[in-house]
Amino acid sequence: MSKPKIAFYWCAACGGCEEAVVDLAEDILGVLDAVDIVFWPVAMDFKKSDITALPDGALFATLLNGAIRSSEQEEMAQLLRRKSQHLIAYGACACHGGVPGLANQFSREQLLRFVYEEAPTLGEDGRSRPQLESEANGHELELPRLHQAVRALDQVVPVDYYVPGCPPTPKLTQEALAMLLSSNPPPRGSVLAPDTALCDECPRKSSKPSDLSFAGFRRPHEILLDPEKCLLAQGVVCCGPGTRGGCGALCVGGNMPCSGCFGPTSRVRDQGAKLLSSLCANIAAKDEAGINLALDGIPDPLGTFYRYALPHSILQRNVSQAARAETLSL
Amino acid sequence: MKTNLTNGDIRIGFYICHCGHNIGGVVDCTAVAHEITGLPGVVVSRDYKYMCSDPGQELIRNDIREHALNRIVVASCSPLLHEHTFRNAVEAGGLNRYFFQMVNIREHDSWVHTDHAKATTKAVALARAAVLRVRFHRALETTRVAIHPDVLVVGGGISGIHAALTLANAGKKVYLVERDPSIGGHMAKFDKTFPTLDCAACILTPKMSAVRANKNIKLWTYSEVAKVDGYVGNYTVTVRRKPRYVNEELCIGCQECIEACVFKEGKYPDEFNVGLSKRKPIYIPFPQAVPQVVVIDPERCLQLKSGRCKKTCVEACADRQAIDFTQKEEMAEIKVGNIIVATGFKLFDAKRIPQYGYGLYPNVVTSIELERLVTSSGPTGGEIIMRDGRTPQSVAFVLCVGSRDFRTNRWCSRTCCMHSMKLAQLVREHTGADVTVFYLDIRAPGKGCEEFYDKSLKDGIQFVRGRVAEVTDWALTPEEEGKLVIRAEDTLAGVVRRIPVDMIVLAVGMEPQADSQAVRRLFNMSCGSEGWFLEKHPKLAPVSTFTDGVFIAGCCQGPKDIPDSIAQAGAAAAEAMALIDRGYIEQEPNTAYVVEEDCSGCKSCLPLCPYTAITLDGTTQKATINAALCKGCGTCVAACPSGSIRQHLFEDDEIFSEIEGVLTHA
Amino acid sequence: MHDANWEPRIVAFFCNWCTYTAADLAGVSRLKYAPNVRIVRLMCSGRVDPQFILAALAGGADGVLIGGCHIGDCHYVEGNLKTLRRFQMLKRMLAEFGIEDQRVRLEWISASEGDKVRSVINEMVEQLRPLGALALREQFKEWGREVADGQPVSVALGEAKQETEVAHV
Ligand SMILES: Cc1cc2nc3c(=O)[nH]c(=O)nc-3n(C[C@H](O)[C@H](O)[C@H](O)COP(=O)(O)OP(=O)(O)OC[C@H]3O[C@@H](n4cnc5c(N)ncnc54)[C@H](O)[C@@H]3O)c2cc1C
Numbered sequence A: 001m002s003k004p005k006i007a008f009y010w011c012a013a014c015g016g017c018e019e020a021v022v023d024l025a026e027d028i029l030g031v032l033d034a035v036d037i038v039f040w041p042v043a044m045d046f047k048k049s050d051i052t053a054l055p056d057g058a059l060f061a062t063l064l065n066g067a068i069r070s071s072e073q074e075e076m077a078q079l080l081r082r083k084s085q086h087l088i089a090y091g092a093c094a095c096h097g098g099v100p101g102l103a104n105q106f107s108r109e110q111l112l113r114f115v116y117e118e119a120p121t122l123g124e125d126g127r128s129r130p131q132l133e134s135e136a137n138g139h140e141l142e143l144p145r146l147h148q149a150v151r152a153l154d155q156v157v158p159v160d161y162y163v164p165g166c167p168p169t170p171k172l173t174q175e176a177l178a179m180l181l182s183s184n185p186p187p188r189g190s191v192l193a194p195d196t197a198l199c200d201e202c203p204r205k206s207s208k209p210s211d212l213s214f215a216g217f218r219r220p221h222e223i224l225l226d227p228e229k230c231l232l233a234q235g236v237v238c239c240g241p242g243t244r245g246g247c248g249a250l251c252v253g254g255n256m257p258c259s260g261c262f263g264p265t266s267r268v269r270d271q272g273a274k275l276l277s278s279l280c281a282n283i284a285a286k287d288e289a290g291i292n293l294a295l296d297g298i299p300d301p302l303g304t305f306y307r308y309a310l311p312h313s314i315l316q317r318n319v320s321q322a323a324r325a326e327t328l329s330l
Numbered sequence B: 001m002k003t004n005l006t007n008g009d010i011r012i013g014f015y016i017c018h019c020g021h022n023i024g025g026v027v028d029c030t031a032v033a034h035e036i037t038g039l040p041g042v043v044v045s046r047d048y049k050y051m052c053s054d055p056g057q058e059l060i061r062n063d064i065r066e067h068a069l070n071r072i073v074v075a076s077c078s079p080l081l082h083e084h085t086f087r088n089a090v091e092a093g094g095l096n097r098y099f100f101q102m103v104n105i106r107e108h109d110s111w112v113h114t115d116h117a118k119a120t121t122k123a124v125a126l127a128r129a130a131v132l133r134v135r136f137h138r139a140l141e142t143t144r145v146a147i148h149p150d151v152l153v154v155g156g157g158i159s160g161i162h163a164a165l166t167l168a169n170a171g172k173k174v175y176l177v178e179r180d181p182s183i184g185g186h187m188a189k190f191d192k193t194f195p196t197l198d199c200a201a202c203i204l205t206p207k208m209s210a211v212r213a214n215k216n217i218k219l220w221t222y223s224e225v226a227k228v229d230g231y232v233g234n235y236t237v238t239v240r241r242k243p244r245y246v247n248e249e250l251c252i253g254c255q256e257c258i259e260a261c262v263f264k265e266g267k268y269p270d271e272f273n274v275g276l277s278k279r280k281p282i283y284i285p286f287p288q289a290v291p292q293v294v295v296i297d298p299e300r301c302l303q304l305k306s307g308r309c310k311k312t313c314v315e316a317c318a319d320r321q322a323i324d325f326t327q328k329e330e331m332a333e334i335k336v337g338n339i340i341v342a343t344g345f346k347l348f349d350a351k352r353i354p355q356y357g358y359g360l361y362p363n364v365v366t367s368i369e370l371e372r373l374v375t376s377s378g379p380t381g382g383e384i385i386m387r388d389g390r391t392p393q394s395v396a397f398v399l400c401v402g403s404r405d406f407r408t409n410r411w412c413s414r415t416c417c418m419h420s421m422k423l424a425q426l427v428r429e430h431t432g433a434d435v436t437v438f439y440l441d442i443r444a445p446g447k448g449c450e451e452f453y454d455k456s457l458k459d460g461i462q463f464v465r466g467r468v469a470e471v472t473d474w475a476l477t478p479e480e481e482g483k484l485v486i487r488a489e490d491t492l493a494g495v496v497r498r499i500p501v502d503m504i505v506l507a508v509g510m511e512p513q514a515d516s517q518a519v520r521r522l523f524n525m526s527c528g529s530e531g532w533f534l535e536k537h538p539k540l541a542p543v544s545t546f547t548d549g550v551f552i553a554g555c556c557q558g559p560k561d562i563p564d565s566i567a568q569a570g571a572a573a574a575e576a577m578a579l580i581d582r583g584y585i586e587q588e589p590n591t592a593y594v595v596e597e598d599c600s601g602c603k604s605c606l607p608l609c610p611y612t613a614i615t616l617d618g619t620t621q622k623a624t625i626n627a628a629l630c631k632g633c634g635t636c637v638a639a640c641p642s643g644s645i646r647q648h649l650f651e652d653d654e655i656f657s658e659i660e661g662v663l664t665h666a
Numbered sequence C: 001m002h003d004a005n006w007e008p009r010i011v012a013f014f015c016n017w018c019t020y021t022a023a024d025l026a027g028v029s030r031l032k033y034a035p036n037v038r039i040v041r042l043m044c045s046g047r048v049d050p051q052f053i054l055a056a057l058a059g060g061a062d063g064v065l066i067g068g069c070h071i072g073d074c075h076y077v078e079g080n081l082k083t084l085r086r087f088q089m090l091k092r093m094l095a096e097f098g099i100e101d102q103r104v105r106l107e108w109i110s111a112s113e114g115d116k117v118r119s120v121i122n123e124m125v126e127q128l129r130p131l132g133a134l135a136l137r138e139q140f141k142e143w144g145r146e147v148a149d150g151q152p153v154s155v156a157l158g159e160a161k162q163e164t165e166v167a168h169v
């Protein structure tokens, strides 16, 4: 019997997730024993046509990392969806939109204008926008269209499983593959990570006081962090309480606060809103001025609370009048 | 407790009430019922004239049986009014009472909107939200809380006294806490009471003595409530007992110490006689005071101020040794199940209307001052005299001083017309003086009151209708010389009149106590914008407050006379007794709960609970909520960053679907 | 895109003890106010999860009004203070989302202030008019059109379960 066919693909991502697969190190050999990798553009030479040629559902699974923000990525997501029995959103960007999803703070027009016309690094003659269609050496060239918004994978195609993390840890990846290949895989739609928040597995949990109240907030570079004590107790925004565990508290282990990459638990619709809710409720100040002073310690609330999950949040993106007006010209 | 409750398929019954014309006159109820029919899960959708009536409730009960309904939605009035009624009907129909949701389309819709189409659209939206919400409802059990049988009564005026006695006579233990050194309140200062003109002391003194004699009443005068913790049935109250420097147990009230005080004469304004007489640093508020215990004013007593006094009082007390200069403020903690607040009123400060000359002209007095003057035990032995000792030949009463006036207080103080007529009659009786009453309207609606007004007219009291503009001593004519002149428009005759008199009595109105806001917070009550304590419902629950187990009686709820105060006091006592005798109170099971396997033990919720209901389990390192302590605010539910706390009756799913429901386009 | 009959829609979260009661009082007093508001009753303003506010906006509300007891008067001591703290941050965050300040409002309305319910709602409706419809539901659909199987947002967390529920009381 032939081994199950597996594909890896990346969309709007930094490459870290690919790195994470490589991070399996010698364990990757075990994976290779169990499956056939038939598509992995980052590591091996395959063409899109190799996939197109396959019958629908021919792939056992595709691990797709990265968010979807262009027509090309959408096309590939759809193609791979068709060809795969299991489509797995691999990594924070595919699961929730990830860091690229922070682009949703701006409208597409704002982004293009800044990047191609206003960025201070551009030279005088560099200030022009790429055209979607152009001609060179007698060839018609086409560029993928940038979408209005960055999307998580499941906002474009149905997803079977989610492996969260920025990037997912090798352990999680291995467990996920093992679960998939087992005789009794988890129900479709599952997130292959624990459904309790990070504090549960954090080594600093016991140092967290039960009467936490915030006089203010500090960013990690502003203080000398105690390597033993709960970070929230040191006034540093740690997203652990509002983020799925499963990472083994790696960031906290590196004396950095959790920034939320595993996304919310299943019971939460909007990770940012919930983080905000719990943190702010526990501010010490009792008057508006004092409260605002404390809040000044979080200069970028959206980037802090939605670092990885903006596209999956309830509002999903900048919804200003200007951004809404742009749609009309779509 | 665990109950297995099978919900089965969701089968919703929807009912919209016309409430006669109250709702039906604005909202197209039939259209709403029709609109709701199409929603998923809705099996029955009806409109009916009066849902809260017996046949209305019967309709629900029948449908539950006939159509195997398992969720009920009623669109009618406010849930604060009838949720209980319908939950009972649902239960009588054989369903768990919490498989019910109410939609407020009267108070929040038909009564506040005029556009029929828009009101109907709104009703549909609200009804849809409830129908979506009710699908998530789960069977719950009502929790019971035991009621501690003791009661705290705050304020020892006639209201507090009556409430305390009623409870004590029924065998309940009562703590009566009064701020002043004696109970009695305002009534103790009156000579006679309208409309019967019976002597105030004759009816009040026996009640005050009864308080002293009653074994079930623990009387704490010169005391105030400092702190209230807990909830209905289980209040823990801290009472601050101010030092009176006299041991209550040892003092027998002989008052020899007062006699012996180094001050030979009274020197300081006597509070009870509203400053019309003087007292010593050691004094008894008034002869019939309860308790019969003297009190030392630390601001005035030489020993307490400087430590250098001959302490003749101590000598006089001799071996009774009741005087104790070392007394300190004490805090006493008590447990009670119910609280009755009867803190009364304060009088409007007449100086706030300078044109009436109070404080400027010595013979302009307030009605309470006149009360003291006519009382035989008062500062003048019951003689109505002016400051120079003469008996007035003519007296004028100015009504509505500070009341019914947008510049001061808008409300009617309710007793001024009556007590002014009472005092007017007494003035005529005592002095034969001419009496003129300046009024806006005579309000004499109580039993026997209109007759009392008639009697006043027959007694020859003059009534002039019009607001007094000014009181002056500036004489324009010889007969005004040496008199006070009232200038007022006589609105019946249509002329402006100047009337010279010897004495003017200002019928100052009632106001909420100066500390009413603090007291309100202490007992977790609400106040109307004027500052009177707010009853739960103006008609149906006049002595209840929004806090279960806290009742109000007497003038702290609004101006009223003695009969009404007593009636409220009795009602409050009865309400408390109803709870005590049942022994428990049923509570909304709207408590929060932690789903243990979901909780990460992040401790974000722990500091948020005002009742410290949330703790971290030592072994599991997960949060747990003590349902007996949780009061269901939901603050922790909103805060739990991993969504691990849920709240009965206010589940996330329920609220999200309500939001979705109100927003779906018709 | 929006018709002339557009009327602002406001979802209001009122605490049971003060603001909801005040709204009842407005009714009993027969005060008249704009029919644009839909009130959701919660026990305390402290129960207002910021998710609810976002869900209301995403679900089609043009404005959200939160009503609680005055500071110091919360039936549960300080629930409203926690709301105030969250609200201050939420305002900052909503600004980053491009949502105008006037669309989300926090008001302390005591049980006796029926008239304030009326004036706040009327005022808010008038302030929303010049801003126009937020209409995020339609907007999300519109944006969704750029991908083939765009998933529309749903406000509710899940479907009602026809479950065999074990209630813990
Ligand atoms: C001049 C005048 C004449 C009147 N004549 C009549 C009449 O003839 N007939 C009639 O029916 N009505 C009359 N009234 C009305 C009558 O005074 C009231 O109906 C009655 O006094 C109300 O009693 P109460 O116990 O509610 O309040 P109060 O008499 O005001 O008693 C309240 C008590 O509570 C105490 N207290 C206040 N705050 C606290 C606190 N925080 N802690 C502890 N204790 C506190 C006060 O010291 C006081 O003892 C008259 C009113 C006025 C002003």
Ligand code: SF4
Pocket: A198, A199, A202, A203, A204, A205, A208, A229, A230, A231, A232, A233, A238, A239, A240, A241, A252, A257, A258, B602
């Ligand atoms: S808040 Fe952060 S540092 Fe503190 S216990 Fe939780 S995960 Fe660990």
Ligand code: SF4
Pocket: A197, A241, B594, B598, B599, B600, B601, B602, B603, B604, B605, B606, B622, B623, B639, B640, B641, B642, B643, B644, B645
């Ligand atoms: S906030 Fe939630 S997750 Fe954190 S301890 Fe409380 S219940 Fe547990």
Ligand code: SF4
Pocket: B591, B592, B608, B609, B610, B611, B612, B613, B614, B625, B629, B630, B631, B632, B633, B634, B635, B636, B637
């Ligand atoms: S709902 Fe309120 S009272 Fe109950 S546990 Fe949570 S914070 Fe405490």
Ligand code: FES
Pocket: C015, C016, C017, C018, C019, C043, C044, C045, C046, C067, C068, C069, C074, C075, C076, C079, C080
């Ligand atoms: S109960 Fe009204 S805000 Fe808390």
